[in-house]
Each structure stands twice: as structure tokens, then as C-alpha cells.
Amino acid sequence: DQQVKQNSPSLSVQEGRISILNCDYTNSMFDYFLWYKKYPAEGPTFLISISSIKDKNEDGRFTVFLNKSAKHLSLHIVPSQPGDSAVYFCAASGYNNNDMRFGAGTRLTVKP
Amino acid sequence: NAGVTQTPKFQVLKTGQSMTLQCAQDMNHEYMSWYRQDPGMGLRLIHYSVGAGITDQGEVPNGYNVSRSTTEDFPLRLLSAAPSQTSVYFCASSYSSQGYTGELFFGEGSRLTVL
Numbered sequence: 001d002q003q004v005k006q007n008s009p010s011l012s013v014q015e016g017r018i019s020i021l022n023c024d025y026t027n028s029m030f031d032y033f034l035w036y037k038k039y040p041a042e043g044p045t046f047l048i049s050i051s052s053i054k055d056k057n058e059d060g061r062f063t064v065f066l067n068k069s070a071k072h073l074s075l076h077i078v079p080s081q082p083g084d085s086a087v088y089f090c091a092a093s094g095y096n097n098n099d100m101r102f103g104a105g106t107r108l109t110v111k112p
Numbered sequence: 113n114a115g116v117t118q119t120p121k122f123q124v125l126k127t128g129q130s131m132t133l134q135c136a137q138d139m140n141h142e143y144m145s146w147y148r149q150d151p152g153m154g155l156r157l158i159h160y161s162v163g164a165g166i167t168d169q170g171e172v173p174n175g176y177n178v179s180r181s182t183t184e185d186f187p188l189r190l191l192s193a194a195p196s197q198t199s200v201y202f203c204a205s206s207y208s209s210q211g212y213t214g215e216l217f218f219g220e221g222s223r224l225t226v227l
Binding site: 002004006009034036041042043044045046049089091098100101102103104105 | 162
């Protein structure tokens, strides 16, 4: 069963606009939520995370929002840049990393 | 700083052949793991290790073996390759195996095709 779901396989936005990537999860025991970014022919790299005791975490142009009641999180990128074009994976983890589950990914394309 | 290094980057096998994907990290991380990435499936955990001499199964362990004789190395063995094991494999590590270990550091991946 897929405990972490990213229902949008792709997203295209114009440079300078906001990108919003969404993620839903089913397991209420998840405590930490992470976003990874992946370029072609490279491994995923960590982008930003949030713990279940918070509802927002910000790092420069990247903000993650968590809605625990809806079991939903989102990643906002403002302003979007062409270099942000990549596949973004949402991940969720319990207390131990062996519980880290990943979504299928969303391919973001930022057009100049 | 090399981080997590995987070899080979590409491999083609015939059904029934065996091979080992190598993974090494130079960050003195306790936790190491192997994931496979398939279209529409995200990254799925195959096996993981919380320290030298300790390994355990993840979501999709069948057909794979691992061992952890040193902190640095965590090889993944396919004993008898099957076409269903065609995938991109990622090795990952993190600082600690105790409690929440934070983000994973990934290698560049190994693309395996089984004919």
C-alpha cells in the first residue's frame, strides 16, 4: 500500500511564479516529513523538512506546510526559477529511518 | 568529500545471473540503506543497516541480500536476477540509527537491466 501519495505526476509553471507541490499520507504515525529534489542522473538531495509539531517551515524560497488533520503537506517555491526544474519527492518517516516512505514524485518544469 | 559512492552506474544482466552493487560512504554514518526506484512507485526500501554487523529487511527485500562488515560499505547482492529487478537502485546513508536520523544522503544511483 502506498502510504505517501503525490497525485500530480507533473507541474509546469512560469519563471517568477509560485510552484505548489502537494503530498498526501495515510499513516497518522508519521512524525517527520521531508522533501527531496532529484535531477536526472543524480541521486535525490534533501531540500526541506517539517516535524509533526509544526505546521510551517521556511527556508529561503522554499516553504513546507503541514495540515495534520487532512494528512496533507505542500511545498511552495516562490519565486520559481528554471534551475528548480527537477523531480520532487515527498517522504514521511516515523521515529526510525527504516520507516521512511516516499511518494512517486512530481516533475516540476519552470519555463523561462 | 565523496559522500555516498555507488558502483557500477550501469549494468545489464541476463536472467539467473548474480551480481553485487557496491556502496561506500565516507561520512562515518551509522545508518545505510538501499532503495529501488520504479516508474510511478517512488523509492521503495529494500534493506537497511543500523551499524556494522546489523541488517534488516525493508518493504521489498525478496531476491536481495545485504551484509555490513564495516561502517563504510553496504553491498547489495542479487543472487539470481529476474526481469522484475530491472530498476534504478539508490544507496543512502544518514548520521545515526538512533531515533529520528534526519535526512538521507543518496548516491548517484545504479541502473540495472535484467534481460
